[in-house]
Amino acid sequence: MNVVWYWTLAAMLTAYAVLDGFDIGVGAVHLWIARKDHERRVALNAIGPIWNTNEVWLIAAGGMMVPTFPRVYAASFSGFYLALTLVLWLLILRGVSIEFRGQIDNVLWRSLWDTGFCLGSLLLALLFGVALGNLLKGLPVGQDGYFQGTFALLLNPYSLLTGMLSVVVLAWHGVNYLRLKVEGELCRRAQKWSRILAPLASVTIVAATIATFAARPGISSNFAAHPVLFVFPLLMMVGLAGGILSRDENHDRHAFRSSMLVVMALMGSAAGTVYPNLLTSTLDPAYSLTAFNAASAPSALRVSFIANMIGMIGVVIYTVYVQRTFRGKVRLGDHDY
Amino acid sequence: MADAVIADRVQFAFTVMFHYLFPILTMGLGFFIAVLSTMGLITHHERYATAADFWVKIFAINFVIGVVTGIPLEFEFGMNWSRLSAYSGGVFGQTLPLEGVYAFFLESGFLGLFLFGRRRVSRVLHWLAGVGVSIGSLLSGYFIVATDAWMQHPVGYAIDSANGTLRLESFWAVMFNPYARSQYLHTINGALLTATYVIAGIGAFYLLSDRHQDFGRLSVTMGVGAGAIFALTQLFPTGDLNSRNVVTYQPIKLATMEGLFETEKGAPIAIIGMPDTDHGKLIDPIYVPDVLSYLAYGDFRARVNGLKSYPKELWPPVELTYYSYHIMVGLGTIFIAQMIFGVVLLWAGRLHRSRWFLWTLMMAVPFPFIANEAGWVVAEVGRQPWLVYGLLRTSDGTSTNVAAGETIFTTLGFAGIYAMLSLLFVFLIGRVIYSGPQEVGEIAQ
Numbered sequence: 001m002n003v004v005w006y007w008t009l010a011a012m013l014t015a016y017a018v019l020d021g022f023d024i025g026v027g028a029v030h031l032w033i034a035r036k037d038h039e040r041r042v043a044l045n046a047i048g049p050i051w052n053t054n055e056v057w058l059i060a061a062g063g064m065m066v067p068t069f070p071r072v073y074a075a076s077f078s079g080f081y082l083a084l085t086l087v088l089w090l091l092i093l094r095g096v097s098i099e100f101r102g103q104i105d106n107v108l109w110r111s112l113w114d115t116g117f118c119l120g121s122l123l124l125a126l127l128f129g130v131a132l133g134n135l136l137k138g139l140p141v142g143q144d145g146y147f148q149g150t151f152a153l154l155l156n157p158y159s160l161l162t163g164m165l166s167v168v169v170l171a172w173h174g175v176n177y178l179r180l181k182v183e184g185e186l187c188r189r190a191q192k193w194s195r196i197l198a199p200l201a202s203v204t205i206v207a208a209t210i211a212t213f214a215a216r217p218g219i220s221s222n223f224a225a226h227p228v229l230f231v232f233p234l235l236m237m238v239g240l241a242g243g244i245l246s247r248d249e250n251h252d253r254h255a256f257r258s259s260m261l262v263v264m265a266l267m268g269s270a271a272g273t274v275y276p277n278l279l280t281s282t283l284d285p286a287y288s289l290t291a292f293n294a295a296s297a298p299s300a301l302r303v304s305f306i307a308n309m310i311g312m313i314g315v316v317i318y319t320v321y322v323q324r325t326f327r328g329k330v331r332l333g334d335h336d337y
Numbered sequence: 338m339a340d341a342v343i344a345d346r347v348q349f350a351f352t353v354m355f356h357y358l359f360p361i362l363t364m365g366l367g368f369f370i371a372v373l374s375t376m377g378l379i380t381h382h383e384r385y386a387t388a389a390d391f392w393v394k395i396f397a398i399n400f401v402i403g404v405v406t407g408i409p410l411e412f413e414f415g416m417n418w419s420r421l422s423a424y425s426g427g428v429f430g431q432t433l434p435l436e437g438v439y440a441f442f443l444e445s446g447f448l449g450l451f452l453f454g455r456r457r458v459s460r461v462l463h464w465l466a467g468v469g470v471s472i473g474s475l476l477s478g479y480f481i482v483a484t485d486a487w488m489q490h491p492v493g494y495a496i497d498s499a500n501g502t503l504r505l506e507s508f509w510a511v512m513f514n515p516y517a518r519s520q521y522l523h524t525i526n527g528a529l530l531t532a533t534y535v536i537a538g539i540g541a542f543y544l545l546s547d548r549h550q551d552f553g554r555l556s557v558t559m560g561v562g563a564g565a566i567f568a569l570t571q572l573f574p575t576g577d578l579n580s581r582n583v584v585t586y587q588p589i590k591l592a593t594m595e596g597l598f599e600t601e602k603g604a605p606i607a608i609i610g611m612p613d614t615d616h617g618k619l620i621d622p623i624y625v626p627d628v629l630s631y632l633a634y635g636d637f638r639a640r641v642n643g644l645k646s647y648p649k650e651l652w653p654p655v656e657l658t659y660y661s662y663h664i665m666v667g668l669g670t671i672f673i674a675q676m677i678f679g680v681v682l683l684w685a686g687r688l689h690r691s692r693w694f695l696w697t698l699m700m701a702v703p704f705p706f707i708a709n710e711a712g713w714v715v716a717e718v719g720r721q722p723w724l725v726y727g728l729l730r731t732s733d734g735t736s737t738n739v740a741a742g743e744t745i746f747t748t749l750g751f752a753g754i755y756a757m758l759s760l761l762f763v764f765l766i767g768r769v770i771y772s773g774p775q776e777v778g779e780i781a782q
Binding site for chain 1: 397398401402404405406408409411412414415416417419420422423424425426427428429430431433434435436437438439441442443445446447448449450452453454457458497502504505508736737738739743747750754758761765768
């Protein structure tokens with residue numbers, strides 16, 4: 001059950017990264033890609049009706065950690081105190097920006113919220129990447145299972161690199177989403193950006209992978225012990241190759257699938273690398289919080305799993321339904337962001 | 338250490354009270370939007386669809402702020418209250434993800450569909466989306482109240498002998514905690530009552546300013562009609578059931594709420610009075626004899642324990658609990674009187690013409706919000722010094738690796754951001770109300 005929950009949480013966070021990833025990505029680039037007001041409206045309308053549901057994956061994943069790995073929740077949330085506070089403020093900024101921009105038809109009002117949305121999205125992408133980097137690298141988790149994550153500690157060269165990676169990959173993912181959802185000049189610009197970002201993403205991923213070997217010496221042991229994990233790097237290569245090759249106008253669909261694959265593979269590789277640790281201690285491996293030593297009692301894990309998964313089946317069904325309702329290219333006048 | 342605990346408490350109190358202003362309305366208004374869309378679907382009358390569209394604009398702005406201010410609360414359980422999470426997360430945390438999974442996905446997914454899908458789905462599906470939003474928001478309330486109820490009255494757990502933390506014994510006991518049931522009914526009823534005040538109040542604004550007459554009449558009638566019902570059910574049965582919980586499980590809270598210092602047979606109820614905790618008495622009280630005994634135990638001569646029969650270190654903060662309770666009950670009484678009077682006017686056919694009464698409806702809008710918040714202060718402050726009643730002290734639930742200074746810093750940040758959000762909210766809601774319900778569908782072009 002512990003193993004199941006470990007991978008369930010990884011899957012929930014992956015779903016979050018894939019889904020909210022593209023709307024964070026759109027937010028990160030829309031200031032430059034969509035220059036005129038009506039273009040920005042099209043770009044925002046593409047994510048408007050679904051960004052909120054995408055964000056719920058984060059809330060649900062965080063919620064699931066409480067009953068399953070309470071000590072990890074306690075340690076990571078209190079340890080990443082200021083960083084998470086920033087995440088909260090940025091989430092507020094982002095949500096308010098996208099929802100309130102359309103309320104008033106005024107140039108200044110709209111530029112204000114466009115900038116807010118862009119800033120919020122960019123910094124969130126960076127912070128999530130930094131957080132992932134620190135989880136990979138390990139944290140000074142003490143014997144009591146807690147640590148204090150000051151900025152001096154969290155913002156190290158390695159995690160800044162993973163932060164950059166997150167920005168590039170999510171921007172690429174967002175641009176690919178726009179390729180699917182918009183038309184005309186805007187779409188052509190998205191294709192142009194996508195052609196630049198795909199190789200850039202490949203380079204950062206290669207760099208980050210090399211850096212990971214340096215930051216976490218034992219990285220290969222997990223992959224050697226569980227060869228099935230090689231599926232993730234493999235998928236990553238497929239995704240990157242597909243992304244670089246999807247240059248043409250009629251490859252929009254492939255491009256989006258490729259970046260989706262890459263985001264999934266990145267999250268999967270990260271989860272595979274640290275498994276079974278949820279928080280790796282740099283002080284003493286014995287202090288690490290793992291899926292086994294930091295979990296709730298087996299009965300609680302089982303019950304939570306059943307209760308949550310029954311609900312998740314429903315969620316997946318109607319999420320697919322709602323997303324299908326909004327499928328196809330966005331035209332103005334449809335919604336009002 | 339004490340400083341850190343106070344900083345943590347102030348932060349949670351501030352962020353949760355600010356947050357709750359918004360879900361009160363989404364939970365309550367969601368129900369009425371569903372009712373209006375149902376009426377529209379059945380009667381095919383334009384006025385119901387127009388009304389539903391208007392309220393959903395108000396709903397959407399509330400929803401956004403409710404969402405973005407709600408996430409911090411979930412995070413704070415880990416950030417500032419990590420020892421609470423580590424100690425009992427395996428038990429009380431059960432209901433937390435279920436809120437996301439069973440309610441929040443539903444609410445946010447269908448809100449998008451309801452707001453933007455009118456031309457993409459059929460009438461019936463659009464109506465279903467509206468109902469889905471309402472069900473989602475009502476359900477999400479249950480999971481949150483169940484989480485709180487567990488802290489009020491922990492059930493379904495066992496103490497793990499290995500590390501002293503709590504371990505889940507019965508999922509269903511946590512889910513259907515007897516404390517949660519009546520607390521939920523009282524909470525939801527409060528939200529519905531608030532929505533009736535908002536609906537009636539805004540309707541009264543239009544009638545008084547001679548605009549959107551049909552919408553105004555519909556809103557005032559619906560608000561007053563439903564408001565009278567919910568004002569009564571707020572007191573009985575939901576309020577009564579809820580206070581039975583307190584009588585049974587938290588007698589110290591009962592004594593604090595009522596300002597009862599001495600143990601008495603035939604305890605009186607204090608209508609007003611100011612507690613003097615140093616001397617253990619109420620100053621300038623107006624008592625009604627024997628009533629508290631009757632309300633608590635159904636017997637006018639029943640013995641009710643006063644605060645002095647408990648060690649002082651177990652007393653909750655007396656003044657805050659006492660006043661919050663009296664504000665809640667006082668306002669609740671006024672709501673009943675006002676709404677019943679409105680029904681009488683409606684019955685006499687004069688409701689829409691009684692300008693002075695419409696004025697009182699319009700001016701009353703903030704008060705149900707105050708009453709709801711006051712009720713929660715009674716529940717949470719009255720639970721002190723416990724975080725998990727009888728098991729974990731509030732001072733033992735905080736994060737030891739987060740300093741008071743850090744919490745003060747983030748609280749200041751939240752205060753600034755929430756001040757901005759309040760201004761935005763007032764500005765945007767004001768605009769929606771000012772431009773009125775005419776333009777169907779579009780918020781802005």
